[in-house]
Amino acid sequence: MATKASQSAARLMMAPAVVLLLGWMLVPLITTLYFSFADFRPLRGVFEPWIGFDNYERFVSSSSFWDAVTTTLVMVGAILAITVTLGVLLALLLDKPMFGQGVVRILVIAPFFVMPTVSALVWKNMMMDPVNGVLSHVWRFFGATPHDWLVETPLLSIILIVSWQWLPFATLILLTAVQSLDGEQLEAAEMDGAPPLKRFWFIILPHLARAITIVTLIQTIFLLSIFAEIFVTTQGSFGTRTLTYLVYQRVLESQNVGLGSAGGIIAVILANIVAIFLMRIVGKNLDA
Amino acid sequence: MGRITLNNITKSFGDVQVIPPLDLTIEDGEFTVFVGPSGCGKSTLLRLIAGLEDMTSGHMEIDGRDVTDVPPAKRGLAMVFQSYALYPHMSVRKNIAFPMRMAGVDQAEQDAKIEKAAAALNLIDYLDRRPGQLSGGQRQRVAIGRAIVREPAAFLFDEPLSNLDAALRVGMRLEISELHERLETTMIYVTHDQVEAMTMADKIVVLRAGVIEQVGSPLELYREPRNLFVAGFIGSPRMNLIEGPEAAKHGATHIGIRPEHIAVSPDAGEWAGKVGVAEHLGSDTFFHVHVNDFAEPLTVRAPGEVSFRSGDTIHMTPDIARMHRFGRDGLRIA
Ligand SMILES: Nc1ncnc2c1ncn2[C@@H]1O[C@H](COP(=O)(O)OP(=O)(O)OP(=O)(O)O)[C@@H](O)[C@H]1O
Ligand SMILES: [Mg+2]
Numbered sequence: 001m002a003t004k005a006s007q008s009a010a011r012l013m014m015a016p017a018v019v020l021l022l023g024w025m026l027v028p029l030i031t032t033l034y035f036s037f038a039d040f041r042p043l044r045g046v047f048e049p050w051i052g053f054d055n056y057e058r059f060v061s062s063s064s065f066w067d068a069v070t071t072t073l074v075m076v077g078a079i080l081a082i083t084v085t086l087g088v089l090l091a092l093l094l095d096k097p098m099f100g101q102g103v104v105r106i107l108v109i110a111p112f113f114v115m116p117t118v119s120a121l122v123w124k125n126m127m128m129d130p131v132n133g134v135l136s137h138v139w140r141f142f143g144a145t146p147h148d149w150l151v152e153t154p155l156l157s158i159i160l161i162v163s164w165q166w167l168p169f170a171t172l173i174l175l176t177a178v179q180s181l182d183g184e185q186l187e188a189a190e191m192d193g194a195p196p197l198k199r200f201w202f203i204i205l206p207h208l209a210r211a212i213t214i215v216t217l218i219q220t221i222f223l224l225s226i227f228a229e230i231f232v233t234t235q236g237s238f239g240t241r242t243l244t245y246l247v248y249q250r251v252l253e254s255q256n257v258g259l260g261s262a263g264g265i266i267a268v269i270l271a272n273i274v275a276i277f278l279m280r281i282v283g284k285n286l287d288a
Numbered sequence: 289m290g291r292i293t294l295n296n297i298t299k300s301f302g303d304v305q306v307i308p309p310l311d312l313t314i315e316d317g318e319f320t321v322f323v324g325p326s327g328c329g330k331s332t333l334l335r336l337i338a339g340l341e342d343m344t345s346g347h348m349e350i351d352g353r354d355v356t357d358v359p360p361a362k363r364g365l366a367m368v369f370q371s372y373a374l375y376p377h378m379s380v381r382k383n384i385a386f387p388m389r390m391a392g393v394d395q396a397e398q399d400a401k402i403e404k405a406a407a408a409l410n411l412i413d414y415l416d417r418r419p420g421q422l423s424g425g426q427r428q429r430v431a432i433g434r435a436i437v438r439e440p441a442a443f444l445f446d447e448p449l450s451n452l453d454a455a456l457r458v459g460m461r462l463e464i465s466e467l468h469e470r471l472e473t474t475m476i477y478v479t480h481d482q483v484e485a486m487t488m489a490d491k492i493v494v495l496r497a498g499v500i501e502q503v504g505s506p507l508e509l510y511r512e513p514r515n516l517f518v519a520g521f522i523g524s525p526r527m528n529l530i531e532g533p534e535a536a537k538h539g540a541t542h543i544g545i546r547p548e549h550i551a552v553s554p555d556a557g558e559w560a561g562k563v564g565v566a567e568h569l570g571s572d573t574f575f576h577v578h579v580n581d582f583a584e585p586l587t588v589r590a591p592g593e594v595s596f597r598s599g600d601t602i603h604m605t606p607d608i609a610r611m612h613r614f615g616r617d618g619l620r621i622a
Contacts, residue, residue, distance in 0.1 A: 182371065182373065184369045184370075184371050184373035185373045185374075185375060185376075187340050187360075187367075187369070187373065188367065188369060188373035188374075188375075188434075189375070189386070190340070190359075190360050190361060191338060191339075191340070191360045191361060191365070191366065191367050192361070192386050192387035192390055192434070192438070193361040193387055193390040193391055194361075194386075194390045195361075198390065202375070202386070203375060206375075206377040207376075207377070209377075
């Protein structure tokens with residue numbers, strides 16, 4: 001397979017795809033980069049191609065920037081924690097033989113098929129609505145005053161909605177990992193005197209480390225750009241304005257493309273920092 | 289100490305009874321081998337003893353203590369799996385330490401025992417490696433090391449050598465036998481390789497479809513197989529079994545004669561036949577000889593130097609004293 005001739009042939013064959021992919025990713029990135037150094041406000045007819053780092057300075061120095069960074073990190077971190085923890089537990093549960101296994105597995109995966117906008121609308125109007133929402137009925141059933149989710153705990157509400165959406169993904173990946181665990185290892189640990197919790201801690205969890213890394217990384221990338229859920233529910237008010245949402249507001253609400261582009265570039269850099277940081281942490285766990 | 293008694297135990301998976309009622313006693317310090325064809329229930333029986341499967345009925349004792357409902361960890365048995373079942377993310381040292389860590393043994397004692405086990409098993413240089421960085425034989429030794437440090441009442445082995453190549457298998461066979469002599473602990477060993485069974489065992493248990501066909505020392509089984517199945521199963525190459533008029537001459541439905549108990553001569557003997565395939569092993573040569581009245585070719589052994597060609601006619605004389613006779617029910621006629 002890996003002779004020199006076949007390697008260079010392979011490179012040649014892959015070239016078109018690589019070039020296309022690079023162009024696909026580079027063109028928008030370069031345009032954004034270009035605009036981020038320009039004073040570009042189309043509705044007012046302002047276009048000045050080079051204003052240096054002014055946009056970046058304005059974006060970073062505004063008070064909403066650091067709030068947005070904190071909100072983003074809290075939101076992504078909380079969602080990761082919830083989906084990975086519940087994902088591991090659900091995967092272990094689904095791995096057990098039980099009645100109606102096939103149906104249960106499909107039900108667990110179902111939320112993943114619901115579009116973000118739709119699910120946010122459903123949660124907002126049918127689950128979390130303080131008057132008619134399912135949750136408010138539950139609260140009333142137990143004699144409590146219904147909780148006005150999106151007004152009183154907007155950040156928590158969005159975290160719950162997005163976690164609900166991403167839990168299936170985490171569960172699915174973790175389930176395949178759980179299924180690939182050699183049963184004899186667990187039996188050996190059982191004979192070696194490890195009770196269930198220790199078997200989980202010493203055998204199952206290390207085995208899942210790789211899958212957890214993958215779930216964390218992929219989810220982080222997608223979660224950094226959550227938009228629809230915020231747009232539909234709180235419109236970025238009450239401390240739910242993430243970096244992505246801030247960029248959107250700068251571009252559309254204040255019609256400042258240059259400022260928005262600078263924000264976009266900052267978001268890309270931050271996302272990369274977060275990703276490298278995560279890979280380090282989890283990568284270390286993998287090798288330990 | 290490790291005297292294991294099985295009383296009337298059975299095992300069913302759903303409606304299928306894999307082990308019909310079975311009684312067996314394994315004496316303290318004995319090396320017992322379970323043999324039998326694939327799917328006969330050897331692993332199942334071993335896992336019942338280990339406690340990894342629940343018995344459907346019956347009960348089991350270790351040193352007089354009823355352990356039928358005792359969980360695996362509390363039975364004081366250690367098991368070596370066919371796949372080794374090492375913990376891939378732990379170093380060899382941590383693998384061996386794992387049972388002691390679970391039992392809360394203090395660190396100094398752990399280290400001492402690991403050193404001792406590693407020295408005995410030639411693992412000193414590999415203590416800090418991961419299982420993935422070891423050869424099959426080394427992994428096997430780590431698995432054994434992990435079993436040794438627990439100082440169990442008995443060791444259970446499920447086909448531990450079947451993943452190794454032939455040369456290594458012979459070496460490990462010896463190592464396990466030596467280990468048994470040194471520790472004098474009860475060992476139960478599952479295999480379908482009858483050379484392993486014959487060379488290692490104090491006692492062989494021959495199983496067929498969950499039923500014990502015969503229990504005895506290797507030589508007892510070789511000299512006096514209780515029935516046709518054991519006769520055909522123990523011995524390599526297998527015993528020649530002849531039925532029909534030739535058997536009737538000896539007052540039996542089947543007669544059995546091992547290849548090594550037939551004298552071969554170029555010119556005179558009781559049976560005559562044409563040589564078919566010859567297997568030269570160096571020390572010995574096995575000939576497949578087609579005899580006119582027999583349904584299957586006879587296998588006969590000749591000393592290494594003797595050479596007949598395919599197609600030659602040779603003459604054979606069975607050693608009557610070592611002939612086995614079996615009746616209509618397949619049982620041995622004394
Ligand atoms: N979990 C199970 N569920 C249902 N049937 C099983 C199960 N485990 C084993 N069996 C059946 O029990 C019988 C005995 O299996 P077992 O694994 O003990 O055979 P074995 O003698 O170890 O064979 P081998 O030499 O191939 O390892 C087989 O017919 C097998 O199909
Ligand atoms: Mg088996």
